[in-house]
Amino acid sequence: MNKVNYDILNQIPYTEEGRLSALIIQGRPGIGKTHIANSIIRNNHVRIPMATKTPESFGAYPLPVRDVVMVSLRNEKGELVLDENNNEQQVEKEVFRVEQALSESVVEPLLERNIGDDFGVLIFDDVTLGDPQLQSAILEIVQFGVIANEKLGRNVLIILTGNGTSDGSYAVEWSKALLGRSLLIDFEPDFDYWLNLDSNQDVDPVVVGFLKDFPDFFAPEVDCENTTDESGKTPSPRDYTRLGLALTKLGGYKAFSPNFLFKTVLQYASSFIGKKAGAAFKQYADNFNVYPTAEELFQDAATWESVPAEKKQMLSGCIAVVFALRNYGVKLLEQNLDNPDKCFQIVTTMLNRTRLIAEHNREVVAYMLSYFLTWATDSEFEKERQNVVLSTCDVLTSDEYKEDKDFNNFVDALWRVRQQISK
Incomplete structure (x- = not known):
């Protein structure tokens, strides 16, 4: 089953031909354009790097196809040969015809005959770093959803990424025709979004x-x-x-x-x-060496007491420590998902340490819980992580936490998930 970001897809209109409109995502190098493209639809996604493509190597090429057909038999004089009933005799004959074949064979899963009405994404990456003529080849795909006489699925989202001409990457301009048939997004990076990417949890x-x-x-x-x-x-x-x-x-x-x-x-x-x-x-x-590692803090709360007072008040340092603490806790939980007692112990320790750090910076509570609860309540892993949800509910509704408003802000959302688990 596809993991689809419907919040984004619902904002993308369909064309007059009944296909999802294409997106152009442009921005500076290294800011996450390709990652954003991949995150809209997690499965059924195909990426074609365009920077090294040539017009000759991209799209389709003539391919001889062998066929066997039935033809009328003729003698040496070219006369039709009849059978005993005076009917023309038929024989098999091998013939060749030329068809357009996909040189980009990776697109096969996204063709209409394979994907049907399921969602998919076709990413043409770094378009503006390639030969400008390639944009003409892409135009037909964007406009008609056709490549080498094959139709893409109607719910296949076509995304083009590229740099602007002022981004210091020797980019060419976008084709006016492509701009006219796509939604243009000037992508700007966001630190909080970057921080919560799965690929950055070990930073x-x-x-x-x-x-x-x-x-x-x-x-x-x-x-x-x-x-x-x-x-x-x-x-x-x-x-x-x-x-x-x-x-x-x-x-x-x-x-x-x-x-x-x-x-x-x-x-x-x-x-x-x-x-x-x-x-x-x-x-x-x-100056960061004064902070304990996540493992040290998890094992002994006293390691936080040794941090100088001015460093306890430094928000950036506290955020970094909670970031490490959260990821360390999640890894421990992933190793003990089927053990409710262990889950409760890990969640309790993680939240107790967060509360300790929050004495000087309350902002870290929301920072810890917003990502942690998103991870814990992910519907794709609902059964596997139900012990984590139940344990977190028990901790946050305990006498120790129920009067803490910063923590209680997250209780309602957790209870809704807990009720679904109970059903």
């Missing part, structure tokens, strides 16, 4: 804290004087994902070990996000 928390404290470095304009270094490197959200995951793989920022290639952590960070962002990141990260 080192120091990266999260840095971006919370220095939002101008998250997705600056290309060639911005304050964020672009002398080599022309401007950091992007994709760069921070790569840096954050790389640091996690190393065991965290604290565990970085110099070598002959990366002699300092500054040099290492700068290789991902540029020298200007790298310098600001290192300065922030050096």
Whole structure:
């Protein structure tokens, strides 16, 4: 069953031909255009990278097809040969005809004969980095939903991604004809959305804290004087994902070990996000060492008491710690979903630690619970995570929590899910 974002799809009109209108998503490199395209429809999605395509290699090409047909038999003089009943004798003959075949065979699942009325998405990625002539080939697909004489399903959403001509990526302009037949979206990155992506849940928390404290470095304009270094490197959200995951793989920022290639952590960070962002990141990260890791905090609440008072009040640091705590708790829960007692223990510890941190920054409560409850109540995993929902309800309605308004804001939504589970 497809996982479809109907909130978005319901806003996309159908064309006069009864097909979903195409989308053009344009924006700076590395801000998540392709991820957004993939997230609208999770299944039945096909991506075709256009930057390296040529007009000759894309779309369709002539293909000889062998057929066997019945023809009338003739003698050496060209006369019809009749049978004993005076009827023309028929014989099989092999013939060849030319058809248009799909060179993009990955599109096969999205063809009408295969997908029917199910939803799917066809992504033409980095269109403006390819040969401008390719846009003419895409136009027929956008306008008629046809590729190589084959129809796409009527509910296949066609999405084109690309950069603008001012984005520093040598992009060509969009075809006026494509613009006239598509919905154009100038995509701007959003930190909170980026932070909650599944692919970013293992990002080192120091990266999260840095971006919370220095939002101008998250997705600056290309060639911005304050964020672009002398080599022309401007950091992007994709760069921070790569840096954050790389640091996690190393065991965290604290565990970085110099070598002959990366002699300092500054040099290492700068290789991902540029020298200007790298310098600001290192300065922030050096002060981040006062915070406990998620594992340390989970095992012992006293580790938070050792954090200096001014750092407890620093929102970016608290957000980063809760980010790590939340993800650590979710991983423990995923290992114990069938154990209600263990689920209750993990949820209790996670929320108790959050409440401790929230003594100085109440904002972290909503930050923790909004993502955590979205994860816990995901309908796709309703049965697997029901022990988590039940445990969270029990914790939030306990005497300890029922008078806390920040936590109680989430109780109603949880109870609705709990009632569905009870049925």
